[in-house]
Amino acid sequence: MNDMRLTERAVTEKAKMSARKVQVYYGSNHALKDVDVDILDKTVTAFIGPSGCGKSTFLRCLNRMNDTVASARVEGKIEMDGHDIYDTRVDPVQLRAKVGMVFQKPNPFPKSIYDNVAYGPKIHGLTRSKAELDEVVETSLRKAALWNEVKDRLNAPGTGLSGGQQQRLCIARAVATGPEVLLMDEPCSALDPIATAQVEELIDELRSQFSVVIVTHSMQQAARVSQRTAFFHLGYLVEYGETGTIFTNPSDPRTESYITGRIG
Amino acid sequence: MTDVIAGAVPAAKSLIEPDARTRARNAAERRFRMMGIAAILIGLLALVTLLASVLGNGLSAFRQTYIEMAIPLDAAVLDKAGDRDPEKLAKVTTLGYGKLIEASLEQMLADRGVDTKGQTAKQLMGLLSKEAASDLRQMVLAKPDLIGTTVTFPALANGRVDGFFKGRVTMESAARDSNISPEQLEVAVLMKEAGVIKTSVNWAFLTNPDASELRPESAGLGVAILGSAYMMVIVLVLSLPIGVAASIYLEELAPKNRWTDIIEINIANLAAVPSIVFGILALALFINFLGLPQSAPVVGGLVLTLMTLPTIIIATRASLKAVPPSIRDAALGVGASKMQSIFHHVLPLAMPGILTGTILGLARALGESAPLLLIGMVAFVKDYPSSPPEGFFDPASALPVQVYSWTQRADPAFAERASGAIIVLLVFLMTMNALAIVLRRRFERRW
Numbered sequence: 007m008n009d010m011r012l013t014e015r016a017v018t019e020k021a022k023m024s025a026r027k028v029q030v031y032y033g034s035n036h037a038l039k040d041v042d043v044d045i046l047d048k049t050v051t052a053f054i055g056p057s058g059c060g061k062s063t064f065l066r067c068l069n070r071m072n073d074t075v076a077s078a079r080v081e082g083k084i085e086m087d088g089h090d091i092y093d094t095r096v097d098p099v100q101l102r103a104k105v106g107m108v109f110q111k112p113n114p115f116p117k118s119i120y121d122n123v124a125y126g127p128k129i130h131g132l133t134r135s136k137a138e139l140d141e142v143v144e145t146s147l148r149k150a151a152l153w154n155e156v157k158d159r160l161n162a163p164g165t166g167l168s169g170g171q172q173q174r175l176c177i178a179r180a181v182a183t184g185p186e187v188l189l190m191d192e193p194c195s196a197l198d199p200i201a202t203a204q205v206e207e208l209i210d211e212l213r214s215q216f217s218v219v220i221v222t223h224s225m226q227q228a229a230r231v232s233q234r235t236a237f238f239h240l241g242y243l244v245e246y247g248e249t250g251t252i253f254t255n256p257s258d259p260r261t262e263s264y265i266t267g268r269i270g
Numbered sequence: 271m272t273d274v275i276a277g278a279v280p281a282a283k284s285l286i287e288p289d290a291r292t293r294a295r296n297a298a299e300r301r302f303r304m305m306g307i308a309a310i311l312i313g314l315l316a317l318v319t320l321l322a323s324v325l326g327n328g329l330s331a332f333r334q335t336y337i338e339m340a341i342p343l344d345a346a347v348l349d350k351a352g353d354r355d356p357e358k359l360a361k362v363t364t365l366g367y368g369k370l371i372e373a374s375l376e377q378m379l380a381d382r383g384v385d386t387k388g389q390t391a392k393q394l395m396g397l398l399s400k401e402a403a404s405d406l407r408q409m410v411l412a413k414p415d416l417i418g419t420t421v422t423f424p425a426l427a428n429g430r431v432d433g434f435f436k437g438r439v440t441m442e443s444a445a446r447d448s449n450i451s452p453e454q455l456e457v458a459v460l461m462k463e464a465g466v467i468k469t470s471v472n473w474a475f476l477t478n479p480d481a482s483e484l485r486p487e488s489a490g491l492g493v494a495i496l497g498s499a500y501m502m503v504i505v506l507v508l509s510l511p512i513g514v515a516a517s518i519y520l521e522e523l524a525p526k527n528r529w530t531d532i533i534e535i536n537i538a539n540l541a542a543v544p545s546i547v548f549g550i551l552a553l554a555l556f557i558n559f560l561g562l563p564q565s566a567p568v569v570g571g572l573v574l575t576l577m578t579l580p581t582i583i584i585a586t587r588a589s590l591k592a593v594p595p596s597i598r599d600a601a602l603g604v605g606a607s608k609m610q611s612i613f614h615h616v617l618p619l620a621m622p623g624i625l626t627g628t629i630l631g632l633a634r635a636l637g638e639s640a641p642l643l644l645i646g647m648v649a650f651v652k653d654y655p656s657s658p659p660e661g662f663f664d665p666a667s668a669l670p671v672q673v674y675s676w677t678q679r680a681d682p683a684f685a686e687r688a689s690g691a692i693i694v695l696l697v698f699l700m701t702m703n704a705l706a707i708v709l710r711r712r713f714e715r716r717w
């Protein structure tokens with residue numbers, strides 16, 4: 007399986023986003039220290055590490071969701087396609103249309119399935135007619151592998167779906183704005199094994215269209231879905247490389263301890 | 271399984287026979303249950319007593335005794351010039367109309383063969399309200415075409431006569447009363463038998479303005495209801511947007527620091543300030559400093575707005591807080607701006623709570639009397655305020671204050687009116703509470 011990944015990896019070496027010397031402070035708490043990462047295009051990157059090590063914090067730097075936390079302060083440089091996303095001229099609202107996010111707990115809007123998916127395109131003015139919007143909704147739901155299950159009840163409330171369906175609805179909602187990067191913060195932690203398998207399969211399909219960054223506490227999941235893995239520990243990015251290498255031949259003793267279950 | 275339980279419970283104790291500890295615990299539970307039921311019964315009893323007393327005293331205010339008669343509106347008396355000129359018509363005072371009524375009354379009693387027991391015309395006129403002549407005059411002035419015709423006019427009966435048929439006044443009390451004599455009441459009984467005196471629904475109670483001490487039978491809530499309605503409009507229009515805007519700012523936008531903490535504490539304190547203090551503030555600020563008119567709904571509305579704001583802010587902030595943060599994240603995550611996340615998602619979800627809080631705040635404001643007393647809304651107002659917006663500056667009364675001022679009057683007929691006014695107030699309050707519940711249900715289902 008890892009060998010197959012190696013061949014796939016060879017095609018995509020272009021960095022979609024790159025972070026250099028990123029520091030994050032929550033008030034006086036220095037939560038993220040000197041993080042350097044290149045997120046590759048059309049690749050699934052997994053962030054692993056013990057809880058509280060800063061995985062979510064870093065993920066939220068990538069779409070500037072940390073702006074909404076009053077105490078958070080971000081330093082360093084994060085670029086997307088060569089543009090500094092923390093430039094004062096960048097509107098985080100537009101950035102977030104390009105860098106979509108899926109959260110740990112499925113959080114559909116308490117509106118219809120259709121309205122959930124249509125919301126992003128509507129506020130960004132991505133479609134010009136109802137027909138166009140219908141089409142975006144359908145393709146997004148198809149990409150999220152949810153279309154067949156909900157096509158007959160698009161007006162039913164999104165909150166009435168099962169947990170796994172809700173999470174795929176959230177993925178469809180994120181996909182609908184046509185993102186270039188999709189951030190997922192432990193997207194399967196609230197799901198049962200079957201729903202988890204569906205979402206994992208989906209992540210693998212989405213990789214053909216954009217980069218996916220996934221935070222996970224399950225090393226098996228990281229190994230299953232990602233091509234690249236970053237290991238965080240106590241706010242430091244300890245090791246970053248090919249998933250196969252990280253899991254079979256880590257170069258840092260801390261990574262090895264974590265993978266073998268000695269830190270956690 | 272059974273073995274495990276049997277092992278855990280000491281062998282001497284049976285499962286069937288409760289031991290002393292269990293019995294004591296069960297008894298304690300029973301006692302607590304009884305106390306709870308007793309507490310609820312006391313509460314219910316208080317409510318029932320209140321309602322029974324208010325309804326018992328006040329329901330009769332919604333019925334009124336009238337003396338119905340045919341009055342020929344003699345053009346020679348009412349319109350000497352014969353040109354129906356309103357200015358000249360207005361020159362005929364209530365005295366003139368009183369004479370018409372007196373003549374018609376005597377004529378009718380003679381026609382119907384009612385024994386007047388030797389009462390003089392003046393004494394017979396004493397059966398009628400002092401307001402009757404003025405009512406007839408108003409009727410004619412409003413419709414001068416009536417002159418020359420004979421109209422059927424339901425004249426208000428005197429408050430004592432009204433009270434007699436409602437059981438409030440008896441022959442014994444009439445004997446001690448300078449306003450009515452037992453002989454007059456005997457005539458009234460005969461008139462009732464002859465079908466001249468009738469009792470019907472008292473719509474005038476809801477529409478008439480207040481009346482003077484001597485005319486309780488014509489006193490109504492019209493001005494008070496209008497005044498209260500005007501004030502509620504002002505309170506709603508001012509406090510809802512201000513309260514919601516303040517809450518959104520404090521809850522969603524303001525930095526969390528010492529200043530916002532202080533503001534928060536003070537808003538909570540403001541909600542606990544006694545209402546009379548708001549009245550003093552309004553007197554000093556709106557009337558003495560800004561020079562707004564006394565007794566005006568605009569001042570009442572402003573002071574009630576000040577009182578309602580903290581309630582609305584607290585309710586709104588609580589409902590905003592209750593919206594899960596994940597909804598905000600979801601909106602921001604797809605690239606909604608802060609404002610869009612608030613107005614598209616958070617506010618609609620908080621709306622049922624906000625509306626409920628607002629309506630309950632309004633209900634509290636509607637029943638508030640203390641601050642209105644201080645700004646002069648207790649004054650005797652007989653003229654309806656004009657329509658808004660000018661009407662906001664005209665003198666008016668308010669429902670709770672009307673209750674207060676009627677209870678201050680000597681004539682027991684006003685006690686009946688006061689209870690009637692309480693019923694009207696309660697009906698408004700219950701309607702508002704019901705509306706709050708209906709709105710909340712309606713909104714909650716709308717995903």
Ligand SMILES: Nc1ncnc2c1ncn2[C@@H]1O[C@H](COP(=O)(O)OP(=O)(O)O)[C@@H](O)[C@H]1O
Pocket residue numbers: 032035037055056057058059060061062063064075077
């Ligand atoms: N909103 C916040 N305010 C203050 N501190 C935070 C906040 N979010 C995270 N932190 C702190 O930052 C550190 C990293 O947290 P996080 O990124 O959530 O870890 P992970 O996702 O890896 O479990 C932790 O010490 C946590 O306490």
Ligand SMILES: [Mg+2]
Pocket residue numbers: 061062063191
């Ligand atoms: Mg996390």
